[in-house]
Amino acid sequence: MDTHIISIGTELIFGQTVDTNAAWLTRQLAGLGITCAKHVTIADDRAAITSAITLASTEASLILMTGGLGPTPDDITRFALADALGTELSLHQPSLDQIAAFFRRRKLPMPDPNRVQAMMPQSADPIENTCGTAPGIHAEINNVDLYAMPGVPREMQAMFDRDIRPALSHRRLAHGSQDRSVILQHSLQTFGMPEATLGDKIADLMAPGRNPAVGTSAADLVISIRMNANASSPEEAKGLINADAAEIRRRLGHVVFGEKDETLAHAVARLLVDQGKTIATAESCTGGLIAKRLTDVSGSSAYMIQGVVPYANEAKHRLLDVPPDLIEAHGAVSPQVAEAMAANCRRLADTDYALASTGIAGPTGGTPTKPVGLVYIALADTAKTTVKELRLGETLPRQTIRDRTAKIALNLLRLRLIGCS
């Protein structure tokens, strides 16, 4: 079953918005054993959308579309779809009632432009939107099923989960033996080993044509190793994935910190909860990012006691008892101040651990001796305080320096929690 995903939106083709929907949908399809052959992105142009639909209906066996179902004049997917189907739009009263009810629940008047969202191509069926005003559209074109969904990711996801996924599962069963293959995906997340070194250690598993297909991709210091297994049953696919995952973990050791969507914060959270330990943070250059990541995880109140962001020098004294002479003598960006921040933070919060950061995130504020990208991170526990100097590079953007600092700090804590630092 070859699926094409068509993403509609001038903001996508003009690069003002990044399309996350195609990626999400492909992931869901893989879970159903359906491969996606092509992603195509087009602007809000009625003729271009119509011809893309027509072309896809001759190439694909399933078409998923997102975007262009909103209430504003630039939303024209419904018109283009009607053109491709050779039909007209007409008002679908139950959809209009649902849209009106959506506004009533929010105690808001329904703006008149929202009426257009209840207009449907005559041979198509609406799909209810349970968390927004744009119903989806299901149509059949050249005997190919087409599902048009709203572009707002949350609404699209809810609609796919509630109505489209069950329809596709059902359809797959109906297709019978000709389409029994299962695709199972898994991934492992690593931190701290260069991609080439890592690739070298698992090069045999990454050989082209092998099943599972194993690949790596790098995103700001985190290297992901993904595995895609093809099999005739879910059990067989799972067996293949499990064997590879175990072998990769064996070869890479503590470089692997988690699986699938897990972040370093998830890994740290799991270790803190398992060990019944608590943490506090004292952040200057990361400005709250480490605390934010530690509390991204639901249930974080089990380990997160407090964080401080002593951005001004006087705040380092006020919030953390860092002596003004220490700052005077060594500067706010120094191993001595990082150490005092972490040690005092842990003592004042009465936690098992504390993480501190101080550095120059740029692009301004660098000097020849303390350039942009110079960061000190410190980790305190009840026995000792470790300070690490990072030189992240003067040319990195501010957000990258902050992001990497937070990741390296969380990884330092992770390694301490598993007894490796």
Added chain:
Amino acid sequence: MDTHIISIGTELIFGQTVDTNAAWLTRQLAGLGITCAKHVTIADDRAAITSAITLASTEASLILMTGGLGPTPDDITRFALADALGTELSLHQPSLDQIAAFFRRRKLPMPDPNRVQAMMPQSADPIENTCGTAPGIHAEINNVDLYAMPGVPREMQAMFDRDIRPALSHRRLAHGSQDRSVILQHSLQTFGMPEATLGDKIADLMAPGRNPAVGTSAADLVISIRMNANASSPEEAKGLINADAAEIRRRLGHVVFGEKDETLAHAVARLLVDQGKTIATAESCTGGLIAKRLTDVSGSSAYMIQGVVPYANEAKHRLLDVPPDLIEAHGAVSPQVAEAMAANCRRLADTDYALASTGIAGPTGGTPTKPVGLVYIALADTAKTTVKELRLGETLPRQTIRDRTAKIALNLLRLRLIGCS
């Protein structure tokens, strides 16, 4: 000049990574007056990449590719490109020297697999990578220019800026009068008005076929209004954009908070700097996110004094003097506690303003009277403290609740700073 962008990566087609490169490149091309007709995404499959390159060379007048130039066995863009060109790969010694120098500067040994990155199709030219190990590749196929760049966004962007943008500008000039059109893009960012209402107010400007083309897109409470003007000179394009932007600002008033990539934090930062005011934060449910956003902006030490994340109840007392009986009487998630957090935070930090948040970000921790999504935000200045109750909805994901809380809080401060709240 019709450009195709081809993104290579199994992690993209399988939805494990979102492609931000195509969006970035389209934006850069628009700045050069070059429109992008198609984005296509394909897996790390040698035959599929080869045929996509061949197809594009018959349809497009310029091909930009990203991804698949890494050192691991799944990186096969160079092989596929050689196939499409009908040639072989051979070692390019200067590229190998550059890769070796990259590792030497980092005082690391060069892993052997990185050698493949210096292999080039015989009729192609390498493009230096100044911040990574993967050189790009420039080739000509069926008289169409093709540029293959690494998939790591930072490396791709640096390579485009340094070598490809100048080449494309030069090429445009050489093409002469047949291709004089200028495309200018602009966008305004808004907060606080529903998309349909906003669309209704500017419906005439959004009419299909109008120049500039005006469209809206929504992303987690921020509605962007984008304008794309076509003109025969940059001055004419600028005039068209300026007229529309002024008209939209006139109709929407303080709902417009910024332009282009500006966030609410940028808007707040500009107002704080202009007015010489300072800020402190006290965050429970947002866990440092408001402080993080306020310090995303370079130069934030001009206004950001300190932040605290009093996650545990005892930390609310320790860091903010919130009386334990107040928490006992009303609960940590209450207007009373939010008010005390903001007022005490401002007093202790001695700032002009303080923002506070306390709420239930979920997915656990909700009760019938205090459901997930119930959040109190408070804004204190020297005269008063304002508390706002938010009911963001029990079904929203944790990160969305935290994101929206931070945005609504920053917008509250923005409106105060411009005298509208």
